[in-house]
Amino acid sequence: MTETVKAFDAAAARSTQVNRRIACVAGLLVLAALVPFAASDYQLRFAAEILIVGTAVLSLDLLVGFGGLVSLGHATLFGGAAYAAAVAARAWGADLTLMVGIGIVTGMAMAFVTGIVVMRTIALFFLILTLIVGQIFWEIVFHWRSVTGGADGLRGLPALELHLGFTTLDLSSSRALYITAAVLAFAAWAVARSFVNAPAGRALIGTRERQLRMSALGYDIARIRMMALLASGAIAGAAGALYPFVNQYIGPNSMHWTFSAMMVVMLVIGGVGSLYGAFIGAAICLGIQTYISSYTDRWQLVVGLIFVLTVLIMPRGIVHGVGSLMRGKGKP
Amino acid sequence: MSDRPLLRIGNVGIAFGGLKVLSDVSLTLNAGEVLGLIGPNGAGKTTLFNIVTGFLRPSHGEVVFDGQDITHARTAQRVRMGIVRTFQKSMVFPDLTVLENLGLALRAGDGGYAWWGGSAVLTRAEVRARDILLRAGMYDRARRPVASLSYGEQRIVDVLISLATEPKLLLLDEPTAGLSKAEGEHLVAVIRALCPETSLILVAHDLDIVFSVCDRVAVLDLGRMIACDTPAAIRAHEGAQAAYLGKGKEAVQ
């Protein structure tokens, strides 16, 4: 067998997989494009929130699903970037490019600090340390009243807009916000996918499966974990940058560890390791929070119940559960 | 076979909480040599591998590889110099395909951390992986998850992962455990065929395999090197017999 045959085998096997995925993605895009014609202003804002929080949960999936690293500090990256964007918007105006840029840098910087502390740990220690680092960030934001507004948070942000050189687009309408969030979500998904398919992402999976073997092959485990944290922080930061513009408000709860825990819950309900399951989990949990909390304060109980049911019935989350139902039973 | 030793272990010792696991172990290995390492359970064979590969630091003694003192070098550095090991327990990536198992090994020193533009890296590794599978007679298994293979095939993949990068020194920790005699011999044949130049240290409880493939055999007992000689000499060695051969320990595992 020649080199070319082997290379051809390699390429062919990859392309069939790719085609099916492209069809799936195209379908979702069409669906997303139809939403603005059917939804009210309020619903559009809500859909934007789902996409933004879902993007943050997707970035958490990089750590949990591909690295086997459960973080309880993920909201801190998201919320921290949101604060940075809000503060910057009040100082320099809310240009989308600037906002997302600041969000990404902030998310990565906070992920880097977290990474310095946690990159040599796994399992329970990783969980606890991310929680502690996250809460330290939360304390800083909570007590730094002059900049962050303390417990009150920040209100009254300038309108989100996009400077294109020759013209400026106003993105303050609900529809524009939704479209911006949808583009962000799609871009984040594409970046995350290319990360997990790149050598770095595959090495991350290797550390999840067999850390010792990876060390014996010469991989630097801490470096791989740090890269995953940075990629995750960048995506969470980009999402966080849009978050204040959903309700023209950002408060300390967006950085609290309970929100981090909620992100983990969303991820488990949606489907760990699927990436797009993050959006389904976010839609379910935020939907319950928004629509059930008007009837009862106990919406968290409902989320908890769904969480338990998912874990019992579809332990790999809704996307896998539904997927294997459609493919018929028996297949894993 | 050259006279300059590839690996020299000098008076290495290590203790775990007062328990001396290795005491003054010395050993030299020439380039291209196949050395058997035998000894009863708990003799310290795996511990010696851990020291040579940098998973453990000896409390005294030195490890010299290719003329360089690597006693305190990190594992990754030793891999770059050409020291790779396998583990006593199977350490394949069970959910990944055979190709990807080898791909991870091949990319460790060649673009394994790339975020972007990794497709050249991936293709390069995959072509090399397919070549290895072809030579190992497992080309038709390329796209199968390792967990779906037979136990014997999984053990082969386990070893292929380690020899994929053609190390100078390969440490094999009971690669034939759980295999039938024929499977064990096949595995050793595959190893020799794929990297005939590589020096091997082979830990095995199956003495027939050890005596037939090894140039020399070292016997460890209770953390001491009690003999290191040709297979014929070891067969006749009294201390080795007392420690190991006479007891029929190979039946234990």
Ligand SMILES: Nc1ncnc2c1ncn2[C@@H]1O[C@H](COP(=O)(O)OP(=O)(O)OP(=O)(O)O)[C@@H](O)[C@H]1O
């Ligand atoms: N990390 C450790 N901490 C404490 N004791 C250890 C450690 N590693 C090994 N030991 C002890 O050192 C001794 C030698 O263990 P080792 O695994 O090297 O033996 P072995 O020759 O590989 O045995 P086997 O044939 O069973 O694999 C054993 O008594 C073991 O319990």
Ligand SMILES: [Mg+2]
């Ligand atoms: Mg052992």
